[in-house]
Amino acid sequence: MVVRLLVNLSRFIVTFFAATVAVFLLMRAIPGDPAQIALGVNASPELLEETRRQLGTDRPLPVQYVDWVTGLPQGNFGVSFVTRQDISPMIADRVQVSLILVMLSMVVALLIAIPFGTLAAVRHRQPSGVLISAMSQLGVAIPGFLAGILLVVVFAVGLGWLPSNGWTPPGEDFGDFLRRLVLPVAALASVQGAILTRYVRSAVLEVMSEDYLRTARAKGLGPLEALVRHGLRNASIPVLTVTSVQLAALIVGAVVVERVFVIPGLGSMLLDAVGNRDMLTVQSVVMVLVAITLIINLVVDLLYTVLDPRIRKKA
Amino acid sequence: MSQSTDIASPPGEPDAVVRRPLRRLSATLAVGTTIVVIVVLAALISLFWTPYDPVKAFPAERLQGSSALHLMGTDKFGRDVFSGILYGARITLMVGLISVGIAVVVGTPLGILAGMRGGATEEITMRGADILLAFPALLLAIMFGAVFGASTTTAMVAIGIGSIPGFARVARSGTLQVMSTEYVLAARASSQSAFRIARRHVLPNIAGMVVVQCSVTFALAVLAEAALSFLGLGTPPPVPSWGRMLQESQQFLGTFPMLVVWPGAAIAVAVLGFNLLGDGLRDRFDPKLNGER
Numbered sequence: 001m002v003v004r005l006l007v008n009l010s011r012f013i014v015t016f017f018a019a020t021v022a023v024f025l026l027m028r029a030i031p032g033d034p035a036q037i038a039l040g041v042n043a044s045p046e047l048l049e050e051t052r053r054q055l056g057t058d059r060p061l062p063v064q065y066v067d068w069v070t071g072l073p074q075g076n077f078g079v080s081f082v083t084r085q086d087i088s089p090m091i092a093d094r095v096q097v098s099l100i101l102v103m104l105s106m107v108v109a110l111l112i113a114i115p116f117g118t119l120a121a122v123r124h125r126q127p128s129g130v131l132i133s134a135m136s137q138l139g140v141a142i143p144g145f146l147a148g149i150l151l152v153v154v155f156a157v158g159l160g161w162l163p164s165n166g167w168t169p170p171g172e173d174f175g176d177f178l179r180r181l182v183l184p185v186a187a188l189a190s191v192q193g194a195i196l197t198r199y200v201r202s203a204v205l206e207v208m209s210e211d212y213l214r215t216a217r218a219k220g221l222g223p224l225e226a227l228v229r230h231g232l233r234n235a236s237i238p239v240l241t242v243t244s245v246q247l248a249a250l251i252v253g254a255v256v257v258e259r260v261f262v263i264p265g266l267g268s269m270l271l272d273a274v275g276n277r278d279m280l281t282v283q284s285v286v287m288v289l290v291a292i293t294l295i296i297n298l299v300v301d302l303l304y305t306v307l308d309p310r311i312r313k314k315a
Numbered sequence: 316m317s318q319s320t321d322i323a324s325p326p327g328e329p330d331a332v333v334r335r336p337l338r339r340l341s342a343t344l345a346v347g348t349t350i351v352v353i354v355v356l357a358a359l360i361s362l363f364w365t366p367y368d369p370v371k372a373f374p375a376e377r378l379q380g381s382s383a384l385h386l387m388g389t390d391k392f393g394r395d396v397f398s399g400i401l402y403g404a405r406i407t408l409m410v411g412l413i414s415v416g417i418a419v420v421v422g423t424p425l426g427i428l429a430g431m432r433g434g435a436t437e438e439i440t441m442r443g444a445d446i447l448l449a450f451p452a453l454l455l456a457i458m459f460g461a462v463f464g465a466s467t468t469t470a471m472v473a474i475g476i477g478s479i480p481g482f483a484r485v486a487r488s489g490t491l492q493v494m495s496t497e498y499v500l501a502a503r504a505s506s507q508s509a510f511r512i513a514r515r516h517v518l519p520n521i522a523g524m525v526v527v528q529c530s531v532t533f534a535l536a537v538l539a540e541a542a543l544s545f546l547g548l549g550t551p552p553p554v555p556s557w558g559r560m561l562q563e564s565q566q567f568l569g570t571f572p573m574l575v576v577w578p579g580a581a582i583a584v585a586v587l588g589f590n591l592l593g594d595g596l597r598d599r600f601d602p603k604l605n606g607e608r
Contacts, residue, residue: 004316011442014442015442015445015446015449017403018446019446019449019450022446022450023458026458026459026462027458027461027462056531074582103575137587137590137591137594138583138587140586140587140590141534141582141584141586141587141590142579142582142583142584142586143541143581143582144537145542145545145561146541146579146582146583149317149561149565149568149575149579150575150579153566153575157568157569157572164568235576241346242415248449249451252451252453252454253453255453255454255457256453256542256545256546259545260545260565270457271457271546273461274457274460274528277461282458282461286450286458289454290449290450290454293451294449308488312550
């Protein structure tokens with residue numbers, strides 16, 4: 001188990017640093033000089049020289065890379081070339097917003113997917129099971145931002161029950177925080193719930209054909225009781241894998257949904273930075289998103305060993 | 316479809332178990348294929364004919380509802396929405412085809428190579444796939460958009476690169492399965508070249524899985540392109556794309572919600588079609604599942 005932990009941890013570190021190199025090189029492939037972009041075309045050569053020194057872009061690329069990458073583990077992302085402000089406090093601020101949105105959406109999605117997916121599997125030959133499958137198939141086809149727009153049309157514009165966009169920090173006005181969170185979370189969670197429902201269904205279907213479940217039935221347990229006591233733990237492993245993959249997709253999906261609902265998260269920050277050609281901010285936000293994805297994968301891999309004793313023994 | 320199944324099953328066989336699921340599988344495949352054909356037809360038709368010029372503005376006819384003249388009404392510039400939807404199908408299909416093409420051409424050989432060679436080749440290829448997997452296609456496309464500017468080409472290339480790991484993984488796991496079979500063992504014993512084994516035995520056997528991955532990736536590419544165009548990082552104006560039609564009509568949510576509904580429905584139906592096609596094909600190609608669903 002310790003070996004497995006170390007292997008995973010070293011893979012995480014290698015992947016992370018390989019990703020930093022890739023992102024850094026891609027971002028520096030941009031035609032143009034950051035100082036020129038910041039100052040505009042009419043800047044004098046002296047001012048450009050001065051600005052390059054201030055930004056640190058006059059140094060060789062490897063030096064710039066090392067400078068940037070050694071700051072990352074300490075949460076030090078450097079100073080934006082465009083706004084000339086420290087990027088780190090803004091990321092710290094935005095990451096909370098995005099994490100609240102993404103985590104809450106994932107929890108709601110699982111609360112939808114686990115009961116409905118199980119039901120769809122248990123009743124897979126009945127109309128109710130087929131209906132759930134059809135609904136989930138439809139949900140998978142709708143992108144999160146479209147779900148968001150449609151929810152706004154119905155619940156904000158049509159019925160006027162909820163605000164159509166905006167964000168209130170939870171410390172400021174908790175009621176308003178929740179009210180503004182309902183539609184974006186519903187948009188992300190409904191789509192994600194549909195995706196996960198399909199996986200829960202097939203995982204439970206798989207488990208239902210196992211011998212041990214037949215044994216459990218033979219010793220007198222009802223169908224649902226047998227499934228809950230012996231089946232769901234086994235069905236949870238493939239679902240966990242998918243959840244971790246989907247969590248990464250959800251983080252990126254949230255980028256677009258944040259735009260729809262004007263939520264000041266990492267997604268809005270990324271898109272604003274792209275619009276301003278603020279490359280250092282873009283590469284920093286991207287690395288934060290990638291780091292979150294990798295950390296999730298690491299945690300999930302540890303969870304496997306908790307859920308599946310066979311993996312624990314093998315290592 | 317079901318007709319031929321009935322005839323095909325030999326009399327006296329206990330085929331009741333097999334026949335029912337088979338018929339249902341065909342329904343998934345049939346609906347998926349139908350939708351995909353409709354999208355392809357829309358794209359083909361738009362090459363030769365659209366009711367109006369999809370990019371030409373008619374300010375006098377702006378924001379009209381559905382009518383005999385304008386099937387889906389007109390947008391804020393007076394452009395015919397139906398023409399835009401037809402033209403958008405072309406963009407959608409082109410993005411899907413090119414990005415899936417990039418991913419399948421690069422990812423599949425890499426996966427086969429990793430599966431057949433093993434050792435360091437496998438380790439390097441799959442770790443590379445892991446690194447790329449940390450960048451979802453959409454995130455990659457946003458970065459590419461920032462660096463190279465927003466265009467349909469940038470979006471296609473980025474989505475394509477982002478989809479490579481999926482193909483590499485599918486091809487590798489399929490190859491590993493094939494390599495452990497006896498006929499590959501026999502082929503190796505008769506000292507056939509690795510390339511020949513890959514072409515004669517591995518590729519035909521994993522082709523089904525790769526085709527399924529193509530269909531699923533196509534759906535994801537359509538979603539990614541729609542999101543990118545919605546964000547203004549995909550197909551630039553004035554070329555109509557479903558994602559940007561959505562974004563442009565967002566300001567009319569309260570007054571003309573149908574302007575959102577049409578492109579939204581187009582995206583959802585296209586994605587549904589490719590997903591159903593993938594599901595149907597998967598059930599076809601994976602005999603393990605046949606009895607169960």
